Amino acid sequence: MGLHVANYTAADIKALRERTGAGMMDVKKALDEADGNAEKAMELIRIKGLKGATKREGRSTSEGLIAAKVIDGTVGVMIELSCETDFVAKNEKFIALANQVLEVAVSSAAADLETLLAVDVEGKALADVVTEEGAVLGEKVIVRRMSRVEGATVDAYLHKTSKDLPAQVGVLFAVDGDGDGAFTVAHDVAVHIAAMSPSVLGRDGIAAETVENERRIAMETAVAEGKPEAALPKIVEGRLTGFFKESVLVDQAFAKDAKKSVGAVLEEAGVKATAFARFRVGA
Incomplete structure (x- = not known):
């Protein structure tokens, strides 16, 4: 050459x-x-999404907001839009961008983040629209994640952790029944999820090896504490139940009435939990 x-x-x-x-x-x-x-x-620079990106590439996007919407009471869509500072998180342009991203997520029915970012918005991929808005705001701005939850009844709950910032926690929660009772309990449990941060819906959501590991630790701890052999199985099961109560939604003590589990509250309302998603900004 x-x-x-x-x-x-x-x-x-x-x-x-x-x-x-x-x-x-x-x-x-x-x-x-x-x-x-x-x-x-x-044009090449814009296509490659490099517009304004150098200065921001390595920066961490741990601030931002959560936006969510429920369509016809049966489909919930939620997104996290991230930026670098809370100063930008409360900027009207940033909030408007989050709402635009949410609307695109709703109208395109995108099932995952990759599909969402590729959606055409007036001749540009959504990812480029977001990058360009970030350039205007002078920060690295990204759509960090999205979730789509469907069910007979879906509730979305957004929680502000600070009164001068947009929502920092968002929840979508679905149950298998409909009507006022189902909606009321779905909303109460969505609020519970925001506060109590479960990691899975039911015990089957936890990997068998994780449960076995917890059981082994509980057994070794009980033996080390010198507990009588006959009592070991009961002690181990008790500790496993405690482990489940921390991370499994239906096993958690209900935030509004700690004497009942979330599972029991749902059962009283005649519905079962079918899906949930919980986002916390930066987490």
């Missing part, structure tokens, strides 16, 4: 960097590819 003489100048690089906020190498690469045509290079 012969030597390729670049047909652009240092001034061209500088101008393009100022227009895009992209890094030196990215700009040079784009200009090489575009044979020095600044407009084409600009």
Whole structure:
């Protein structure tokens, strides 16, 4: 290959960097590819999602907000939009962007994040729309995750952990019945999930090896404490129940009435829990 003489100048690089906020190498690469045509290079940079990304690439996006919506009482959609500072999290533009992302998630019926980010929004992929808005806001902005929960009755609950910030915790919760009773209990349990942070719906959601490991630890601890052999099985089961109460939704003590489990509360209402999702910003 012969030597390729670049047909652009240092001034061209500088101008393009100022227009895009992209890094030196990215700009040079784009200009090489575009044979020095600044407009084409600009387009290449945008396509590659590098617009304004250099300065922000390594930054952590631990702030942001959760947005959620329920359609016809049966389909819940929730997204987390992340940014770098709480200053941007409460910015009107950022909140409007989150609502736009949520609307796209609803209207496109995307089942996962990858599909959502690829959705065409007026000729651009949603991912690019978000990157460009981030460039305007001067922070790295990403759609961190999305969830879609369907059921006979679905409730969405958004919780503010600070009065001057948008919602930081969001929950979607589905039950298998409908009507006022089902909606009321679904809402109460959604609020419970926000507060108590279960990791799975039922015990079968925990891997068998995790349960075995907990059982082994409980047994070894009880033996080390010198508990009588005859009492060991009961002690071990008691400790396992305690473990389940921490992470399994239906086993947790209900936030509004700790004397009952969430499972019992749902049973009294004549419904079963079928699915849930819980997001907390940055977690």
